[in-house]
Amino acid sequence: MSSAGSKKILIITAIVLIAAIVGGTAYYLNVTANANRRLIIATTTSTVDTGLLNYLKPYFDNKFNANMTWLSLGTGQAIEVAARGDADVLLVHDRVREDAFVASGNGTMRATIMYNDYIIIGPPNDPAGAAGANATLSMQKIRDAGLTANSTFVSRGDGSGTNALEKRLWTKAGITGYANASWYYSTGSGMAATIRVANEKAGYTITDRATFYSLNSTMALSLVIITEYDGALLNPYGILQLNSTRYTNIQSDLGTSFLLFICSNEGQALIANYTINGRQLFFPMFGNPESIGLPSENSTVTVINNMLKARGIQ
Amino acid sequence: MGGFEIITDGLMKALQIIISGDPEILAITALSLRVSLTATILGALVGIPLGFLIARSDFFGKSIITTLINTFMGLPPVAVGLVVYLFLSFSGPLGFLRLLYTPEAMIIAQMILTFPIVCGITISSVMSLNPKLKETLTSLGASPFWEARVLLNESRLGLITGIIAAFGGAISEVGAIMMVGGNLLGYTRALTTAIMLYTNMGEFATAIALGIILLLISFAVNLFLTILQSRSKVKRTI
Amino acid sequence: MAFLSIQKVSKGYAGKLCLKNVTFQVEKGDLLTVVGPSGAGKTTLLRLIDRLEEPDAGELSLDGKGYTSLAPQNIRSKIGMVFQNPVLFNTTVFNNIAYSLRFRGLPEEDTLRRVNSILDVLRLSDTKERRALTLSGGEAQRVSLARSLVYEPQLLLLDEPTANLDPYNVSIIEEVLTNSNRENDTTIIVVTHNIFQAKRIAKKVAFILNGELVEYGNTEEFFNNAQDQRTRSFIRGEMVC
Numbered sequence: 112m113s114s115a116g117s118k119k120i121l122i123i124t125a126i127v128l129i130a131a132i133v134g135g136t137a138y139y140l141n142v143t144a145n146a147n148r149r150l151i152i153a154t155t156t157s158t159v160d161t162g163l164l165n166y167l168k169p170y171f172d173n174k175f176n177a178n179m180t181w182l183s184l185g186t187g188q189a190i191e192v193a194a195r196g197d198a199d200v201l202l203v204h205d206r207v208r209e210d211a212f213v214a215s216g217n218g219t220m221r222a223t224i225m226y227n228d229y230i231i232i233g234p235p236n237d238p239a240g241a242a243g244a245n246a247t248l249s250m251q252k253i254r255d256a257g258l259t260a261n262s263t264f265v266s267r268g269d270g271s272g273t274n275a276l277e278k279r280l281w282t283k284a285g286i287t288g289y290a291n292a293s294w295y296y297s298t299g300s301g302m303a304a305t306i307r308v309a310n311e312k313a314g315y316t317i318t319d320r321a322t323f324y325s326l327n328s329t330m331a332l333s334l335v336i337i338t339e340y341d342g343a344l345l346n347p348y349g350i351l352q353l354n355s356t357r358y359t360n361i362q363s364d365l366g367t368s369f370l371l372f373i374c375s376n377e378g379q380a381l382i383a384n385y386t387i388n389g390r391q392l393f394f395p396m397f398g399n400p401e402s403i404g405l406p407s408e409n410s411t412v413t414v415i416n417n418m419l420k421a422r423g424i425q
Numbered sequence: 426m427g428g429f430e431i432i433t434d435g436l437m438k439a440l441q442i443i444i445s446g447d448p449e450i451l452a453i454t455a456l457s458l459r460v461s462l463t464a465t466i467l468g469a470l471v472g473i474p475l476g477f478l479i480a481r482s483d484f485f486g487k488s489i490i491t492t493l494i495n496t497f498m499g500l501p502p503v504a505v506g507l508v509v510y511l512f513l514s515f516s517g518p519l520g521f522l523r524l525l526y527t528p529e530a531m532i533i534a535q536m537i538l539t540f541p542i543v544c545g546i547t548i549s550s551v552m553s554l555n556p557k558l559k560e561t562l563t564s565l566g567a568s569p570f571w572e573a574r575v576l577l578n579e580s581r582l583g584l585i586t587g588i589i590a591a592f593g594g595a596i597s598e599v600g601a602i603m604m605v606g607g608n609l610l611g612y613t614r615a616l617t618t619a620i621m622l623y624t625n626m627g628e629f630a631t632a633i634a635l636g637i638i639l640l641l642i643s644f645a646v647n648l649f650l651t652i653l654q655s656r657s658k659v660k661r662t663i
Numbered sequence: 664m665a666f667l668s669i670q671k672v673s674k675g676y677a678g679k680l681c682l683k684n685v686t687f688q689v690e691k692g693d694l695l696t697v698v699g700p701s702g703a704g705k706t707t708l709l710r711l712i713d714r715l716e717e718p719d720a721g722e723l724s725l726d727g728k729g730y731t732s733l734a735p736q737n738i739r740s741k742i743g744m745v746f747q748n749p750v751l752f753n754t755t756v757f758n759n760i761a762y763s764l765r766f767r768g769l770p771e772e773d774t775l776r777r778v779n780s781i782l783d784v785l786r787l788s789d790t791k792e793r794r795a796l797t798l799s800g801g802e803a804q805r806v807s808l809a810r811s812l813v814y815e816p817q818l819l820l821l822d823e824p825t826a827n828l829d830p831y832n833v834s835i836i837e838e839v840l841t842n843s844n845r846e847n848d849t850t851i852i853v854v855t856h857n858i859f860q861a862k863r864i865a866k867k868v869a870f871i872l873n874g875e876l877v878e879y880g881n882t883e884e885f886f887n888n889a890q891d892q893r894t895r896s897f898i899r900g901e902m903v904c
Contacts, residue, residue, distance in 0.1 A: 124649050128462060135459025151526065151609065160626045180609035182526075183622065196515035197525055303625040329627030360515050360523060557750040564713055564744045565810065566736065567766045575762065579753050 150365045152181040153190075153198035155272060156301040157227075158348075159183035161321040161392055166385050170377070175368050185301065187270040193217065193351070196358030200366035201351040202373075205272040206405075209349045220352040222411050223400045224373050225382050225393045228345050229276060231338040232306070232323060233315035238262050241315065246341035250284040253315050257294025263314035264289070267305045268297030272346065277317050280343060310334055319346055321392035328388050345403055347396060350374070367418075373397075374415050375425050438630030439637055454638055457615040460531045460602065461595035467532070468539030469588050476547025477573060481559070491548055497541035502534075503600025509534045510604045526607040531615070534601040539591035546590065550583025551576060582654060589650045596642060666691040666850055667712065667818060672721030674707050681707050683874040684721070689867075691817075692848045694841070696855055696865040698897075704874045705854040706747065709820045712852070713744045725818070740767075743811030747822040751795040751803055756787060759795045760810045767814060781813045786835055801832030808836060812843065819843070821853045825860065837864050858898060862886060870894050 150171075158164050159181060168179045182189065182198060186205050193201040194217050201218065203209060212218040231249050233241060239256030241249040256262035267274045281289055289295050296314065298305045302322040309316040310332050320339070326332060338344075350370050355363035372378045379395035386392065396403065398412045419425050442450065479490060511517050513525040513533075524530045558579060562572045577584065599617035606613035608622060616639045623632040665688035674682040681704045689695055697705050710716050711723060714735050723730045725738060752759050757778060764774040782788045785805045790798065795806060804824060811819060821840075825833040841864050843849045855861060861868050861882070868885040870878040870893075878885060878894040889895050 121653075124645075127645075131455065131458035132462055135455040149609075149612070151607070156625065159622075162626065178611065180607075180612060182607045182609070183625075192514075195517075196520070301625055303627060326627045330629065358515060360520070555750050557746070557748075558752075560715060561746065561750050564715065564739060564746075565763050565766060566739050566814070567762075571762075571766050575752060 148175075148177045148365070150177050150179045150200070150362055150369055151198045152179070152200050152202055152369065153184065153193045154181050154202040155186050155189055155204060156183050156303070157204070157273070157319050157322055158202060160301065160303050161319075161325040161387070163321070163382070163385055163393060167373075167378070167381055170381060171369065171372055174372065174377075175365065177365055177368070179369070183301075185269045186272040186275075193353060196353070196361060198353070199362040200353060200369050202348065203272060203351075204346050204348045205275055206347065206349065207275070209351060212351060217354055217357065218351040219354045220370070220411060220414070221349050222370070222374060222397060222408055222415060223347050223405060224350050224379075224395070224397045226345055226347040226396050226403060227319050227321045227393045228339065229273070229317050230320050230323060230336050230344065231315060231317055232309070232334045233262075233337045234313040235333065235335045237337060239315065242337045244338070244341060246280060246338050246343050247284045249338040250280050250286065254284075254286050254289065254292075254294075257292060260294065263294045263296060263312050265296045265298060265305055265309040265312060265314045265316040267302065268299050269301070271301075273302060273317065273319065276344075276346065280317070283343065306332065306334070321387075324387045324390050324392060342404065347400070347403065347405060348393075368422075371415065371419055371422065371424055375419055377425070435630050435633050439634035442631060442634040443637065450634065450638070452611065453614050453616055453619045453635065454642075456528060456613070457596060457617070457639075458642070460528055460615060461535060461592060464532045464535035464595050465539050465543075465588060465592040468536050468591055469543045472540045472543030472587075472591075473547050473577070473584060476544040477551055477577060479544075480548045480551035481573075481576070491545075494541050494545045494548065498545045500538060500541065501600070502538055502598040503604065505537050506534055506601035506604030509537065509601070513605060525605065526609055526613055528606070528613060530605040531602040531613060534605045535595045535598070538598065538601065539595055542591040542594060543584075543587045546587030547580070547584055550580040550587070553583075554579055585650060585653050589646060592646060593643060597639065665689060666693075666726060668722075668724045669708075669712075670722045670724075672708075672711065672718045672723065674711060674716070674718050681874045682711075682718075682871075685871070685874075685876045686721075687869060687876060687879050689850060689852065691850055692844065693867055694844045694851045694853075694865055695867045695869060696853045696861040697869045697871060698855060698858055698861050699871040700897075701856055704871050706822055708871070709744065709822055709852070709854060712818075713742055713820060714738050740814075741817045743814065743816035743819045745804075745807050745811055745819070745821040745824055747824075747826070749803060749807035751798070751806060753796055754794070755792050756795050756798070756806055757782075757791040759806055760813050763810045763814045777813055781809045784812075784839060785809050801828045804828060804832065805835065808839065812839070815847065816849070818850045818852070821851070823854055823856070825855070825857070833860075840864060870897060872897070 152164070154164070160183070164181050171177065171179050182192060184192060186203050186208070189201060189203050190208055190212060192198055194212070201212070209221050213221050231241065231246060233239070239252045239262040241252040243249060253262055253264055257264060266277055290297070296308065296312065298308050302318055303326055305316055306318055306323065306326055313333070315337065350373055352367055352370050353361055353363065355361065374397045379397055382393050382395045383391065400406065400408055479487065509530065510525070512519045513522065513530055514520055515525070524533070554576060558576065559572070562575055567575065597617060599621060602613070602615055603618050603621070606615065606618065608614050608618040616635050620632045620635045623635065667689040669685055669687050672682055672685045673680060685708065697708065699705055711718055714730060725733070725741065730738065752762065760778045760781060761774050764777060779788070782791055785808065787802065787805055787809060790802060795803070798806065808824065825836055837860065840851055840853070844851050853864070865882045867879070867881050869876060872893060877891050878889055885894070886898060889898065
């Protein structure tokens, strides 16, 4: 290659490199003009991977002149990140840990805002004969078939809310020692990744309905619903306000705005409105936790309703 | 039916997405380039002089330091990401800098990955130069500055390889920037973290599109290296 | 006063002495060849003169000033050394030679002029844009000489400069050396084991055997009336141990 020719290529490459750096910087500067109205939600993969937050974003951004972003994490990590003061508001589905969060003073308010439900999914030929209305029974059947190498179970194994529910079901079914069983697989990953593994192995898994529909609409899984509508499979979500005194750098006002938004009539209606392929994924629940057997939240609900009125949101 | 059709379908959709010039895709690409290029350049600005100094001097502990640097060449990105996150977190010692979830944090994390690579390869390139070169330079009256300049020029092929290797590692890593960047839409979403997200959401076509872009960037960079290699390579007759 | 003075210099490596108590002087404008069987002694002597190493015993001085009292850069700016099997830089022939002047901070127009001139002298002008590492052995050796000559050193040291070269290159190099010595009064020391070369170009000859300076005198006397028996054997071509 001639000296002159390769010199030209060098110059062109140098220009491209500089353009990339400059362009990227320019874009970033443009974007961070809104950094002071940026909201960071620490949340679980299920609200993100189903597209729910993407759906809510334009409404929230518009109404509050904000830029809504989110960290898509496992439940444990979302709570940890919020506890470190690295997010503005927390949205998860693990009641036990949510209550502990408030009790520790990291959170100053929590409310149940919606629920989705979990389903047990598995191979269409259902080798364990697990189909039925009773989730606990299904788990037993899956384990029995597993012992004779006729079925496999795929778990998230990542300490998420889903994982916690799975463990509760095993306990309810009186089953222990499943973790090391040959028919039990632990992916340590998010819901979508776990479903994909179950799909490959034609195994059973527990998933929230929303992620199942969402994934099914984009990649045609071979798994089907085995068990649904058992009370033990309900999965309520909580929104938590972070302690602005303890975390002095968070956008506490924006975080509270998001909390109010999602509890407001508009927010709740949007949640109900979000569908994939015509199927509703999440069910609004604010102010009415008793209807699915959860303890009353009357005092919090009153506070929130008052704030909604006071700020003119509704 | 089945199998291949899914793949070609995904590829077609991906190409459509690329050609359409979607602004979100452009932003993601620009951010990736900005973060990884900056991290590589900064890593080289520190790594090359330091590597040169280590290579040309003889001091107590030289082999330990060289071994350390070579070990750090293989730092796992996700572990680096976790450590940097702990430092930059509001609860961490550097929380007051408010750097978390910014491209700067991503650059910092990637610098920790690029620096040892450039430094380590510089050390080995300079140390594998003909030892007579240094003496020749001394005899010809070269000052330490000129000596450094000439020796670095002599090892330029190795240095370029180091820089390209560092960049390749940076632009394709996902663990570090996921942790310290947060993959926030419009702020810190880069090619690799976006691919993960779209894959998780089941939007494979978009994920493939981003993957193709990543490959193109990698290809362009390696093409650059090959050209430089062919210029620098000499048919030695003596 | 002698230009270069070597006084009782000894140097050893790994317990073995390769220079033993060597003493001699070189006047300005001398062209001295140092002959002797292949061994590290002659090369070591040149390296000591170029201050690439320090003697174990004895003293060297240049222009009356002892080496130990001078900064190394001070000495090397006056000395040029052409190594055996020279190492050229991975760039053009022009740059290889130009470096010597750029190291000295010479402005680029002067560098251009002087490099082109020395390229002419060594008949290298048509190679100047070529990559130095693609040159033949003879051309490379001439470049090596050029890059030392270009900064006009007062003392030029050469270590077996024409070993392995064809007669064409040998004659160019010898011609350049003798011209430089005659026209610029450059003091030159050439280490060679080719006694015919010594006869051709030298004004003085030194014979080093096993680290000892056995004979030192002007060329005429050295070859026709050597003092030492061993010198006479060497001149006759007998293997001397």
